[in-house]
Each structure stands twice: as structure tokens, then as C-alpha cells.
Amino acid sequence: LRFLSSEQALADYAVLVRHVKDTFNAEESPVIAFGGSYAGMLAAWFRMKYPHLVDGAIAASAPLLAFEGQDVDAESYARITTFVGTSAAGAAPNCVSNIRKAQDIIAKWGTTAAGRAQLMPTLGLCSAPPSQEAAIVISDNFMEAFPTLAEANYPYATTYFGDMPAFPYRVACDYLRNDFTDDDVALLRGFRAAVGVALDSSDDSVQCFDWNATSPLEDQGLFMYLWCTELYMLYMDRDGQRDFFRPRTHNITADSETCRATWGVELRPQWAQTVYGGLDAIKASSNIVFSNGNFDPWGGYGVWDSLSDSIVAVSIDQGAHHLDLMFNHDNDPVSVRQARAVELREIRKWVQARKDRYM
Amino acid sequence: LRFLSSEQALADYAVLVRHVKDTFNAEESPVIAFGGSYAGMLAAWFRMKYPHLVDGAIAASAPLLAFEGQDVDAESYARITTFVGTSAAGAAPNCVSNIRKAQDIIAKWGTTAAGRAQLMPTLGLCSAPPSQEAAIVISDNFMEAFPTLAEANYPYATTYFGDMPAFPYRVACDYLRNDFTDDDVALLRGFRAAVGVALDSSDDSVQCFDWNATSPLEDQGLFMYLWCTELYMLYMDRDGQRDFFRPRTHNITADSETCRATWGVELRPQWAQTVYGGLDAIKASSNIVFSNGNFDPWGGYGVWDSLSDSIVAVSIDQGAHHLDLMFNHDNDPVSVRQARAVELREIRKWVQARKDRYM
Numbered sequence: 234l235r236f237l238s239s240e241q242a243l244a245d246y247a248v249l250v251r252h253v254k255d256t257f258n259a260e261e262s263p264v265i266a267f268g269g270s271y272a273g274m275l276a277a278w279f280r281m282k283y284p285h286l287v288d289g290a291i292a293a294s295a296p297l298l299a300f301e302g303q304d305v306d307a308e309s310y311a312r313i314t315t316f317v318g319t320s321a322a323g324a325a326p327n328c329v330s331n332i333r334k335a336q337d338i339i340a341k342w343g344t345t346a347a348g349r350a351q352l353m354p355t356l357g358l359c360s361a362p363p364s365q366e367a368a369i370v371i372s373d374n375f376m377e378a379f380p381t382l383a384e385a386n387y388p389y390a391t392t393y394f395g396d397m398p399a400f401p402y403r404v405a406c407d408y409l410r411n412d413f414t415d416d417d418v419a420l421l422r423g424f425r426a427a428v429g430v431a432l433d434s435s436d437d438s439v440q441c442f443d444w445n446a447t448s449p450l451e452d453q454g455l456f457m458y459l460w461c462t463e464l465y466m467l468y469m470d471r472d473g474q475r476d477f478f479r480p481r482t483h484n485i486t487a488d489s490e491t492c493r494a495t496w497g498v499e500l501r502p503q504w505a506q507t508v509y510g511g512l513d514a515i516k517a518s519s520n521i522v523f524s525n526g527n528f529d530p531w532g533g534y535g536v537w538d539s540l541s542d543s544i545v546a547v548s549i550d551q552g553a554h555h556l557d558l559m560f561n562h563d564n565d566p567v568s569v570r571q572a573r574a575v576e577l578r579e580i581r582k583w584v585q586a587r588k589d590r591y592m
Numbered sequence: 593l594r595f596l597s598s599e600q601a602l603a604d605y606a607v608l609v610r611h612v613k614d615t616f617n618a619e620e621s622p623v624i625a626f627g628g629s630y631a632g633m634l635a636a637w638f639r640m641k642y643p644h645l646v647d648g649a650i651a652a653s654a655p656l657l658a659f660e661g662q663d664v665d666a667e668s669y670a671r672i673t674t675f676v677g678t679s680a681a682g683a684a685p686n687c688v689s690n691i692r693k694a695q696d697i698i699a700k701w702g703t704t705a706a707g708r709a710q711l712m713p714t715l716g717l718c719s720a721p722p723s724q725e726a727a728i729v730i731s732d733n734f735m736e737a738f739p740t741l742a743e744a745n746y747p748y749a750t751t752y753f754g755d756m757p758a759f760p761y762r763v764a765c766d767y768l769r770n771d772f773t774d775d776d777v778a779l780l781r782g783f784r785a786a787v788g789v790a791l792d793s794s795d796d797s798v799q800c801f802d803w804n805a806t807s808p809l810e811d812q813g814l815f816m817y818l819w820c821t822e823l824y825m826l827y828m829d830r831d832g833q834r835d836f837f838r839p840r841t842h843n844i845t846a847d848s849e850t851c852r853a854t855w856g857v858e859l860r861p862q863w864a865q866t867v868y869g870g871l872d873a874i875k876a877s878s879n880i881v882f883s884n885g886n887f888d889p890w891g892g893y894g895v896w897d898s899l900s901d902s903i904v905a906v907s908i909d910q911g912a913h914h915l916d917l918m919f920n921h922d923n924d925p926v927s928v929r930q931a932r933a934v935e936l937r938e939i940r941k942w943v944q945a946r947k948d949r950y951m
Binding site for chain 2: 244251284286503507508510518519
């Protein structure tokens with residue numbers, strides 16, 4: 234686990250690039266880094282830290298301004314997630330308000346044994362929650378479907394985030410388009426169906442949601458180890474007003490305890506900013522394209538403005554999480570075609586610059 | 593020992609700068625890195641890798657092009673060392689030829705027991721060498737005084753490299769200014785006296801040269817550990833024609849074995865170039881002044897040409913190892929005053945640029 238660090242990843246890339254160049258006598262060949270999300274951060278950082286090995290980088294949906302020391306809006310992830318459920322983003326008009334209502338109903342039913350018993354069939358749980366607290370945990374778990382639906386909100390069916398239809402968030406919201414006045418059961422069933430869009434519901438063997446299951450360690454996410462040791466990203470705050478989640482604010486003390494308990498490591502909230510330097514360091518670099526989509530919850534932590542002739546930002550209207558790195562598709566919006574054209578133009582410049590050095 | 597690496601040193605600086613800025617609420621304050629020799633490499637690399645933490649760097653006599661992958665002249669260290677003993681560098685005319693002759697005489701005397709016995713008083717050894725091989729090892733040890741004399745060849749007395757007079761190399765060569773035809777003893781005494789200039793001869797307790805002494809581990813130089821693990825600098829080759837040393841060429845296999853035997857580590861000849869990237873990486877950076885002196889054996893591995901508006905090279909005629917980082921002195925040549933003026937001008941630019949960002 235001590236080798237699991239972003240610096241080690243970058244050093245591995247460096248050794249690999251040198252090895253490939255040496256092995257194939259390819260010193261003059263240009264190298265371009267591509268990556269989306271965490272890999273988009275790595276692509277940008279690789280260019281920033283190893284400009285001699287990589288001629289340029291495409292950093293798609295890379296949340297590299299999510300760290301303390303930047304002007305971070307820790308609630309933007311939740312706010313964008315909520316936005317993708319609105320009619321402005323093409324979803325059914327009642328979706329957001331019904332999602333809020335569903336959570337209230339679950340909390341209310343959770344107060345009584347009868348209510349909790351009824352949650353089981355209504356939400357398709359494998360067993361009834363034993364307390365209101367448990368009911369709310371289940372509700373929160375369900376809510377985590379919506380960031381996924383937003384990130385995966387591609388204009389065509391994909392399996393990238395599990396088996397998803399085209400515009401999965403819209404499909405989910407379609408289950409919540411009604412008014413549901415006085416029909417809490419129907420609302421909760423719609424909520425459950427919406428969440429199910431993200432739960433890979435095509436798997437017929439899954440008959441109920443086993444909220445009580447303990448997941449194996451790797452499912453707890455090795456990313457959390459990175460989050461503890463290096464990449465303490467501030468993206469999980471919610472105010473409950475401008476987003477449809479239950480309010481929460483990150484707590485360094487509590488997060489430190491979790492990191493110690495789970496991995497036996499110390500939380501290092503300042504590390505990423507110290508090593509990678511956020512906007513200041515990006516400005517000192519060159520030959521990077523930062524792309525971001527407005528359907529992507531991570532977009533709140535990316536670079537949206539060009540910072541120089543060779544630090545170019547491109548925004549993708551209707552873009553989900555690194556849509557530009559997916560294959561071309563007939564359903565692609567014009568915005569992503571244009572973004573790819575910008576990326577191609579920049580890559581051509583970087584390649585030409587390298588060729589010029591050997592002429 | 594696992595913490596002894598240049599990357600760790602840079603990361604330590606990074607954490608220190610952040611800590612100081614946070615503690616003293618000094619986010620807006622500019623930070624300038626200074627360093628000579630290895631520290632000059634670190635200063636440049638710190639700016640290259642952490643441009644968000646340091647606004648510029650003065651890298652004096654920094655041999656950061658001494659690595660495979662660059663166009664390295666591995667003999668330049670020996671050649672410059674020899675040059676500083678010539679009249680072109682202000683030394684007595686016969687100095688270089690007498691140094692060559694002295695080595696030949698030692699090798700010749702080494703072939704007979706009588707000759708080896710006579711080496712003891714003539715060279716001021718604590719005991720006579722038991723073989724010709726031992727005599728040559730002693731001769732080689734003595735020869736290592738000259739790189740030190742060259743590096744330390746400041747125009748005034750210093751204690752930086754031990755207790756040295758002004759222009760110590762010239763003082764050493766003054767012992768070798770005669771013709772010494774047919775007077776090998778006088779020549780060897782002159783050689784010993786010249787070498788003695790570098791041996792801190794002011795210490796009256798040292799009566800003889802104890803060539804047989806084993807030095808403690810730290811005297812073997814922790815730098816060699818760095819040289820093995822990261823900084824395999826190609827500076828020790830000699831051709832014996834354009835320099836006055838016995839010929840030798842570096843041998844990766846032999847060096848690997850030495851590193852394994854001494855420190856239990858693997859030699860990594862490609863590492864520095866992979867991580868720090870030589871000229872290519874420097875070109876991608878900004879706000880660095882590289883200074884070099886032509887009296888400095890390390891000058892063969894430095895940056896002598898400006899690479900951009902903000903990567904500025906400055907050469908110091910008669911400059912020994914990072915002369916510009918010493919305090920001002922009446923004996924300073926005009927060249928070093930000019931170099932410092934350039935450095936000051938660049939630093940002012942860097943400071944102004946940072947101030948402009950907070951106006």
C-alpha cells in the first residue's frame with residue numbers, strides 16, 4: 234500500500250516513457266498524456282512535473298482544484314448533481330422536488346415500526362431497517378445514485394458506470410415526473426426505480442437491496458486511501474438548500490479518525506496543494522487542455538478558463554464526466570465535437586513543436 | 593538512509609515553505625531559492641517542480657547536465673581542473689608539466705623497495721608504500737587535491753574548502769614553478785607542498801600523510817549514496833592527454849558493484865535524467881539564473897546559455913565554485929560583480945511579478 238500514491242504513479246509513467254523511448258529508439262517521438270477524472274489530474278500533473286517526457290496533456294474532467302488552498306466550493310459537487318435533475322438539464326420537472334420529498338417520507342416512516350416494515354417492500358429492501366437512523370442511512374445510500382447518474386449522463390447507452398441507458402439521469406427522473414400528491418407509496422416506488430437506474434438493475438439475480446451487506450475491503454475503495462494520504466478533496470459538503478441532499482460539512486477531525494481507523498494512516502489535508510500547487514502551478518506549466526462538462530458534478534473543481542496560449546480550457550455543454558474521452562457517437566452534442574476539435578488542434582501544435590526540435 | 597534523496601529534500605523544502613507561509617500569514621511574500629553545487633541543482637529543481645512555492649531560483653555552479661541522456665563530456669571536470677593550473681588561469685607556467693612529471697616519478701620510484709622507502713620522507717608519508725600499486729594510489733590521492741584547489745580558487749583567503757589562501761591553486765603551483773631538471777627529489781617536495789595547500793596544512797599536529805588510515809563511514813561521503821541511488825554524475829573520466837590525471841573511464845558494472853558493496857543499493861544511472869529531465873525540463877521552466885565560473889571543474893556540466901527570457905545564464909570569468917554566492921569582497925573580479933547584478937535584476941523581476949498578482 235505504501236506504493237499507492239500519485240507521485241509513485243507519475244514516477245512509474247516517467248520510467249515507462251523512458252523505457253519505451255529507449256527500447257524503440259523513439260527519442261524524437263512526441264508523447265501525449267490523456268486522462269479523465271483522477272487520471273485527468275495525473276495527466277496534467279505529469280505534464281507539469283515531467284515536461285521533458287510528455288509533450289502535452291488532455292486533462293478531462295480533472296478536479297485538480299478540489300483542495301484546500303484553492304478557492305474551493307465544497308458544495309458544488311452536490312449542487313451540480315442536483316442541477317442535472319432539473320428541467321434545465323433536460324430532466325422531468327418534478328424530479329428534484331420529489332427526490333426531496335422521498336427522503337422526508339423515508340425519515341417519517343422510519344419513526345415507527347410499522348413504517349419501517351413498510352419501507353422493505355416499498356423500497357425493495359432485503360430486510361426492514363431496525364431504526365429511523367438505519368432508514369436514513371438507507372435513504373442516503375440511495376441518494377448516492379444521483380451523482381453517479383449525473384457523471385454517467387451520456388447521450389447514449391454505456392456500460393462505463395454500470396449498465397446505463399442513454400441520459401440515465403433523465404430516465405431516472407422519468408420515474409419521478411408525477412405529482413404524487415397524497416401517494417407516498419407511489420412516490421417511494423418511483424424513487425426506488427429512479428435509484429435502480431444506477432444500480433445496474435439489468436442484473437435479474439438482484440431481487441432486493443441488501444443494505445446490511447458488508448463490502449470487502451477493496452469495495453471500500455482504495456481511492457479512500459489516496460484521499461486520506463494525499464488527495465483530501467473537498468467535494469462532499471451539502472447545504473440541503475441549493476442541493477437535494479441532507480446537509481453535511483466535512484470535518485477534518487472526524488475524517489482523520491476515519492482514515493486512522495480504516496487504513497492506519499494520517500490524513501494530510503495540505504499535501505496535494507503543497508505538491509501540485511493548484512492554479513499557480515498550472516499557470517507555470519504549458520501544453521495542457523482542461524475539458525469540463527456542465528452535467529458533471531466534478532466540474533466544480535476543474536479549470537474552466539484558459540490561462541495562457543497553451544493552457545487551454547474547453548467547456549462541454551451537456552457534457553457528463555469526461556464525455557470527450559468516449560468514442561465518437563451520433564448522439565454527441567455539438568459541444569463535445571467542438572471540444573475534441575480544440576484538443577486535436579492543440580495536440581497537433583505539441584507534436585509539431587517536438588518535430589521542429591529535431592529538424 | 594531511505595530518506596536521503598533529492599526528491600525528499602525538495603518535498604521537505606515544499607512543506608517548510610508552506611509551513612512558514614501559513615504560520616506567518618505570508619502567502620503573498622515572494623520566495624527565492626539559492627544554492628550552489630548540489631544545492632544549486634536543488635534550487636533549480638525546486639523551481640522546476642514546485643513553481644507555485646518558489647518565485648525564482650539562483651542556481652550557482654549547478655552541474656545538472658552531468659547525467660546520461662545529456663550530451664555529457666565526462667572528462668571536462670578533469671580538463672578544467674588541469675586548465676586552472678595553466679598560465680592562462682594565472683598559475684605558474686611549469687605547473688601542469690611538473691604535476692605530470694611528479695606522478696611519473698612516484699610510479700618509477702614505486703618499482704623498487706629503495707624508491708618506495710624514499711617516497712616516505714620526500715612526500716611526507718607516515719609510512720612507505722609496500723608496492724608500486726600502493727605508491728600509485730597515494731599519487732592518485734594527492735592528485736585529488738587539484739580539483740579542490742580549482743573549486744576553491746577564490747581571489748581571497750577562505751575556509752570554505754578548508755583553510756585556503758587567496759587563489760590557492762596559484763599558491764600550490766608556485767611550489768612547482770621551477771624547471772626541476774634532474775632534481776626529482778625537489779620536484780616531489782614541490783608536489784607535496786602544492787598538494788599540502790589543499791590539505792589544511794595549517795594544522796600543525798599533522799606531521800605526515802597517513803595514506804593507510806581508514807576513514808569512518810561518513811567520511812566516505814553520503815554523497816556517494818546519492819550518487820549511487822539517484823545522481824550518477826559522469827564527471828570522473830580522464831584521458832590523460834587533455835588533463836594531467838591518469839586515464840580512467842567510468843564503468844557502470846564496476847560502479848554498480850561498488851554501490852552494492854558499500855551501501856547495499858542498486859546503481860540507477862538513468863534516474864536523475866528521468867526525474868529532472870535536463871535541458872528539456874529546464875526549457876519548460878522559468879525564473880532561474882544559472883551561474884558558472886571558468887575556474888570551476890563543475891562548470892563543464894552547467895547551463896551556460898540563456899534559454900528564454902527568464903532562464904538566464906551568466907558566466908563568471910575567473911570564477912571558482914559558486915563564487916557569486918560568497919560575500920562581496922574587494923578582490924572580487926568585475927565578472928562576479930556583474931553576475932550578481934544580473935541575479936539581482938532577475939530577482940527583482942520575480943518579486944515584482946508576485947507583487948503584481950496581489951495588487
